[in-house]
Amino acid sequence: MKPETAAKKLGVLLEATPEAFRAAPVTRTALQELQNEPPEWLVELRRTGPHPRPVVAARLGVSVAGLRRADVTEPLTTEQIQALLEEKPEWLTRERETHAAVMAENARIKRDRAAAAAAPRTPQR
Incomplete structure (x- = not known):
């Protein structure tokens, strides 16, 4: 799926995600992994925003x-x-x-x- 769709599903602002996340499509498996075991950047983004x-x-x-x-x-x-x-x-x-x-x-x-x-x-x- 597109990175913007994955960002919406994760509840984060696409522009605030790392370049590596924005650069390539996200598979359903990768999205599931991000939801189950979020990396530090995702935890911090969810906690502080934007x-x-x-x-x-x-x-x-x-x-x-x-x-x-x-x-x-x-x-x-x-x-x-x-x-x-x-x-x-x-x-x-x-x-x-x-x-x-x-x-x-x-x-x-x-x-x-x-x-x-x-x-x-x-x-x-």
Whole structure:
């Protein structure tokens, strides 16, 4: 697979990976090895960043769209994410509330659909 696909699967920013990783395709076996026994560069990259948007969004408890609405377009380091969590800017509070509401609504819909699927159906005439 392409290095950018492998980087996404590993949850890291491609530009921050070593040149050797970016230079050649990554086999599924190599990806599995990286996941099971990550080398030091991968451990450090996951710990300190810079992180791709999906990881930043997850660590902040917001959606990727919420990051975009807040004009957070650049990758952030773990230190920058921690600073935002401590500062709690207004946009972060608002986006966390929005994200929590959306997740709750999605869970409700999933429960409703599961209940409807489990309910006995009456024959129609």
